[in-house]
Amino acid sequence: MALAPGETSDTFIREVDENLRRDQAEAVFKRYGSWIIAAAVLLLVAVGGLLFWRSQQAQQAAANSEQFSSILTEVGEGKTSDDIARKLDVLAADSNGSMSGAARLTRAALALQKSDRATAITQYRTLMDDGDVPQTVRDTASIRLTQLEFDSLQPQQVIDRLAPLAVKDSAWYGSAGELTALAMIKANRRREAASLLTGIAADKNVPPSLRARAEQLAAGLSIPAAPAAAR
Incomplete structure (x- = not known):
């Protein structure tokens, strides 16, 4: 096919390519247009x-x-x-x-x-x-x-239920820890209870009332906790 005056081979190839693409697009649309x-x-x-x-x-x-x-x-x-x-x-x-x-x-x-x-x-x-x-x-x-x-649960039931919450990085550390410590006392695990209560009493993120109560409970076990007032 002869080139038109002023038309380069690159221009011709580009036009042919564009026409081919247009024809393919029209064919696709005719076939799948409704979809x-x-x-x-x-x-x-x-x-x-x-x-x-x-x-x-x-x-x-x-x-x-x-x-x-x-x-x-x-x-x-x-x-x-x-x-x-x-x-x-x-x-x-x-x-x-x-x-x-x-x-x-x-x-x-x-x-x-x-x-x-x-x-x-x-x-x-x-x-x-x-x-x-x-x-x-x-x-x-x-x-x-x-x-x-x-009062109706076995100590281990309390301990198991609250285990994810009675840890220092929990927002419920004070409340869950106190209940867990009380369950440990019921199970005659006094040293473990005292250790947990001491941790609660020393944690500044625990509300003061809970810290003071934990200190008192630990003292009652004859295993002293760090004084809450000193913190």
Whole structure:
């Protein structure tokens, strides 16, 4: 094929290549065009659905937060009626994650105020084993449940349950450590209990009241802890 005046071989090859690519693209579109369009529509629908779902979730979370705040206000005013308990149950069912956990922890606390230990224990036990709530909520439930069940549990059951929390890098070191030490005392493992209590008394991250109590308990075992006041 002769070249047009002023046309180089490179220009000619590029034009041929572009025409070939265009012809191939048209052939592909003719063959798969409907599938390409359908895939694009599905992608748009999926993205739109995701954005809508996130918007709905945000609105629901805001509504749940307002409802929980309102319930806490009622509790602060001394209202501990069955109506509040029902509201908390509904909120726990309609929400998830930390909000559901907070509602259920509050429900358990209200049950204890009414001396309803059975309901509180049920709430704490189900929370402790619920993988859908944050670990902090599960840990809180574990501590509260152990406090309620302490007298009915074998010492080793307490020690095993609280083992992940009765360590220095845990936010629950003071509370879990104290319960663990008391279980060790019941099991006649006094030296281990004293060592744990001494560690609690010396840890500045533990609340002062817990540190002082740990010091007193260790002193009662005739194995002195470092004075909390000196720290």
